[in-house]
Amino acid sequence: MTYHPKSDFIAVMMERGFLADCTDYQGLDDALLQGARPGYIGFDATAKSLHVGSLIQIMMLRWLQKTGHKPITLMGGGTTKVGDPSFRADERPLLTPAQIDNNIAGIKKVFSAYVDYNDSPTGALMINNAEWLDDLNYLDFLRDIGRHFSVNRMLAFESVKSRLDREQSLSFLEFNYMILQAYDFLELNRRYGCILQMGGSDQWGNIVNGIDLTRRVLDHEIFGLTSPLLTTSDGKKMGKSLSGAVWLNPDMLSPYEFWQFWRNTTDADVGRFLKLYTELPVDECDRLGALAGAEINESKIRLANEVTALLHGAEAASAAEATAREVFEKGGIGDDLPTLTLSADDLPVSVIQLIVKSGLAKSGKEAKRLIAENGAKIDDAPLTESGLMIDAAALSSPIKLSAGKKRHALVQLDG
Structure with a gap:
């Protein structure tokens, strides 16, 4: 794309690799030149922490504020209470x-590390959509909002279509999600003058719905911008590690x-991740990402x-x-290593169980394979015996377990 942005925000989004698509580059660019403008990203509270997969969105909100605008979380x-069905194979478990x-x-704690909540024109806002969704009157909502949605069009959205094509059930509850998300954008525009919704590219359909609804109901011009769905260079989904989600x-x-x-x-991801997840100048990110051999390891430490x-x-x-x-x-043994603390009642315990409990392997089968392939160490010595039992005497001082050269954990006895 050859668009040359005038606003600082879009310039940053483009040069650092945040931008997948935008509903109207020129219109958004012009709107952002007119002072501090509010933009938002929605986060569902399905766990008490977000994970690394959400960090690209959080960094977009940070840059929005740093370039003179007002982020809304x-x-x-x-x-x-409904659950986003986008590209899911099954319905989310419902939470109380x-x-x-x-x-x-739990999630609030993370945001304050990235954006500044204050009363200034660019001060971030944290808003809960329960404010307007909890007290909706169903019949009024159907009449005033539901009439603007075409079921034919909703069925054509890729997030819904992919579920139906696989002949997997999509409940009416989940089908309503995109209407509610569209209504969020309408309410944020009406209440706070919000002109921009951002999200991952899987949210494109939901974002476009909100723009259409707001135009129809309020006749206001608003915009959508999406980031690429990130995978690592080896094709894995960003945010997953061997021991699970990176909270x-x-x-x-x-x-x-x-x-x-x-x-x-x-190695291949270093330059790209430096641009997305740090604030180092782009030239420096490119330089660090282009290093090779032992030097790239120092770039990784910088990242x-x-x-x-x-x-x-x-x-x-x-x-x-x-x-x-x-x-x-x-x-040596560092103070910050992940530590598994056992009580005397837990002993004796197999070294396989210790490897799993300490997060170095997901299952006993994976732990056995790690040992068989000479990838496991105990106190820096090769661990070759998968049937090894650890008793209280062995834990008279902490044990260091290692999986490969980079992942380690301590095991110690309580008290």
Whole structure:
């Protein structure tokens, strides 16, 4: 695409790789030149933390604020009760209002590391769509809003079509989700003057619905912008690691493990991830990403430090790097390593179970394969015996377990 943006925000989105598509480049560009304009992204509260897969959206909100505009973090307190069916094979499990409120409280902690909530023209807002969805009158909503939606058109959206093509059930509850998300955009425009909705490219249909609805009901011009759905260079979905989701809340994933996730980035992804997940100048990102051999490892450490410092603070990033260098270079035991604490009642325990419980393998089968392929170590010595039992005597001091060269965990006895 050869569009040359005039606004700082779109320029950043384009040069750093955030932009997949936009409903009207020229219109949005012109609107962003008219002062601080509000834009939003919605986040459903399906867990008490977001994971790395959401970080591209959070960084978009951060850049929106840094370029002079007003980010809105919309929490789906209402829509989480329905569940987004987009590109899912099955219906989401339904959560209680108390579970949803608890999840929102956990998620709030992450956002304040990236955007500044204050009363200024560019101060971020956190809004819960339960504000307007919880008290909707069904008949009024059908008459005033439902009449603007064509079922034929809704069935043609790829997110719905792909589910129906696989002959998987799509409940009426889930089918309503796209109407509710469209209504969110309408209400945010009416209440807060919000002109922009952003999201992953899988949200394109939902975003376009909201734009059409707002034009029909309020006759207001609003815009949509999507980011690419990120996969790593080896085709894996961004945000997944061997031990599961890479959570953003420190009580669900330690800053050290978060740092390690970025340190383990594939060589081919370093430059791209530096542009998306750090604020280093683009030229510097390109330079670091183009390094090879041992030098690319220093680029990965820079990536890990920058991303961890944004979320957890500079001290946590420095501590993680120090622990990693101690573990990798000196073979020592760092203070920040993920730690599994056992009680005497847990013993004896097989080394297979320890590998699984410490998160170094997902299953006993995977742990056995790790040992068979000489990928496991215990206190830096090759672990060759999969039937090894660990008793209290063996745990008189902490044990270090390793999977390959980069992933480690401590096992210690309580008290």
